[in-house]
Amino acid sequence: MKFPNIFLIVAVALAPAIYSSEPYTIETIPFPEGVPPEVGAIGFTPSGDLAVALRRSDLIVATPTQDPTKFEWRLFASGLHNACGMNIVSDDEIIVSQMAELTRLVDTDKDGSADLYESLASPWGMSGNYHETNHLVPDGKGGYFVAIGTASHNGPVFYNVKGDYSKVGRRGRNFAAATWKGWVLHIDQEGETTPWASGFRMHNGILLDSKGNLWSGDNQGDWKAATPFYHVEQGNFYGHVSSLVWDPDWDSAIDPLDLPLEKINAMKTPPAIQLPHAEMNRSASEPVEIPEGDVFGPYGGQILLPDNNGERLTRLMLEEVDGIYQGACAQFWEGNGLRLGNNRIVFSPDKTTLYVGQTSRGWGQIAEGLQRISFSGNDPFDVKTMTLTKTGFRLEFTDMLPEDAASSEHFKFTRHRYEDTGNYGGDKLDESEIGTTEVRLVDDRTIEIDLEKLEDSGWVYEMKMDGFSSAKGQGLRTGLFYYTVNRLKP
């Protein structure tokens, strides 16, 4: 078994650059010879070691080295079934969510490998379907939020089911035949489970941000027209109907697949951001907050959302408008040596480097392994934030703008909306061009754009921007943005 040669690629600006600042570099990190690099989860230990849970069995650990080929991998734990969520408590203790349960791995004799595999909780079922992976995030109080993925019709169920089996939940494309599939569960420190939110299809990644908000992406498919990003709140339903059969209050005489669309739409909470599938993100995986300050470039506090089926990492700019979250997305990284299959990301302890773990076995094309993206200290010229105004959008840039940037020629808007149905995915509906009425420079880094038409309830506004550089002559890094307007500015 040969590994591809290590390559080092210098990221180039996405739009033609007049002045290249090379803000980021990407490197590939090999695994030990013969080890299948299918990354289920990654994280850092308090002493700075990188821990990687591989989907077949092993949890391996290495101290990062400057030279990406010099990592010395050692085994911390093994025998895990598709561990796709991980929380590192200390150098000797790691919590994983594997197919059957939440497991606490402890190295009690401090010999470097776990000898205690404690089952913390196992409230969800297993139909036997290969697709039912889980992800976790600590709740900050000793408990966890766990995202329980659904099953795929590309695989069967078993006769022997762990937990309860629902005939009704078995119907459909992606289905919830076993207990709590399609839910986010809260499991507290004592192991008590509270069902938190439902309506998920394959929320392969959840995040509790530094402000205490819970977020999750989901996978485009049935009941998900595009790739949604949700602000997850207790009691809400997010649209994938099969999970409803596990709601204790659900009337078991009703098959959720038979509900009229208007009823489902009235029940569900829309995504904070809709990510167009082709242009932005085909398969949302683990969201992670970009460190504050300028340690990883100018995007501190925003969220990165990897694409499990695209060579890209999407940047999310969220804001609170009229009491709810919504916002914009743009590409943080596309191509430039990044593989497909981006599944898990984590920042190094010094926050200057982003580690990206990849896998796609059974989920798409083969793309697997580990890469890292480092910030050089040179900021790109980019839109730092895109926010809503009463009449359009405000763009704050990372550097000073030239006088002539504020021209309507540089900004093209369209808008469209989506309709979630039981069919796989959904087209952009009612797509139309939206004219600008005014483009003005507010200060030397800020532009405001007024639109002919600005409406709420889920319109997704596309902004294409080009034709100018920074005042210093640095080319624009990103030119394509989508803002989801759920609410207008009051």
Next chain:
Amino acid sequence: MKPITASLTALFAFAILSLEGSDRFITLSNLPMGTKEEPLVLRTYFPDPGLGREVMANHDLGFRARKYSPGKGDVDGFVDPIRGIPGAIGVNFGSELSICWDTTECRLLYAWQGGFLDMTQYWGKPESGRRKGFDYVPSLVGELIYLARGSHPVGIFDHYTEAPKPVFTGYRIVEGVPEFSCQIGKATIRVRIEPGEKPLEIVKKYTIEGAKEFGYFESGYKFKEEKTGPDTFTITLQGKPVSSEGAADEDPDYSTDNPNAGWGEALYTNLGCFACHSKDGTRGHGPSFAGLFGAERTITGFDRPVTADESYIEESIVNPMAKVVDTYPAGYMPPYPIDKKQIKSLTLFIKTLADE
């Protein structure tokens, strides 16, 4: 259910791979194995070689489902469940012993010798790395020497009503071997399972705490019980080749509504057909099912061969005496008064074993 394949080429391939190193990591080899000194623990989907409902009492039952089209809703056709165990843990001690211990039933489900698992179905071919088939349950390599029957072997008699469900609480690696732990009511049961000294022996070292009264009983297998301390005892179980003896002792009642080969395969195990009919061509008490469907059969007392078509097979099941296969004794196979759907399912299953 997947056949238990003692694939020599597979074992050979493992031997070569293990020489190459990467001894402790799981590698691209689809035949991972441990040794007696360093057993390999692996959680994955496991095959179900014919466990009865009494053993799988704490599992729910998956049902056949109508095929579903997102555009049209329910469409013609069905999707059947497959046989498999969702939450078990496997331990391999080299070719001497492999065990499958389940975290829902909290007990040893089965043990086998020869190899461990062939993961190709689940992990895919090393070159392509993709899940292989619709039925992706790994297959056993080797020969079954123990298959659990009846209720849990450890009885906790502290409960006046039905004993509570067991709850798996994890395992600890003690001298390389996992010691599984579960809770039944107030009692904690811990068990380490290892190969014994004699061939086919399985040793189970138990610690039971918090129970006033308990006992051990294993139906269908000889075992020796040895008290080793106030809370500890050791069971030495005498395994035996399972195929000669019969697998599940009851019909798992899969309640599928239409005949299908998967159901037939389950019946093949559960009704005990396998005791006389092999699936791989070897002659047993009765003729093998391999290549049977569509073949020309020589029948005692008939001057012309008969084609083994659907009606021939159905007749052979319901009335074995009607046509007795040449060189086999008449009246040896018992008639099976089973319902039409079951007969049809068995026939469909036998059909899957036809020569191409």
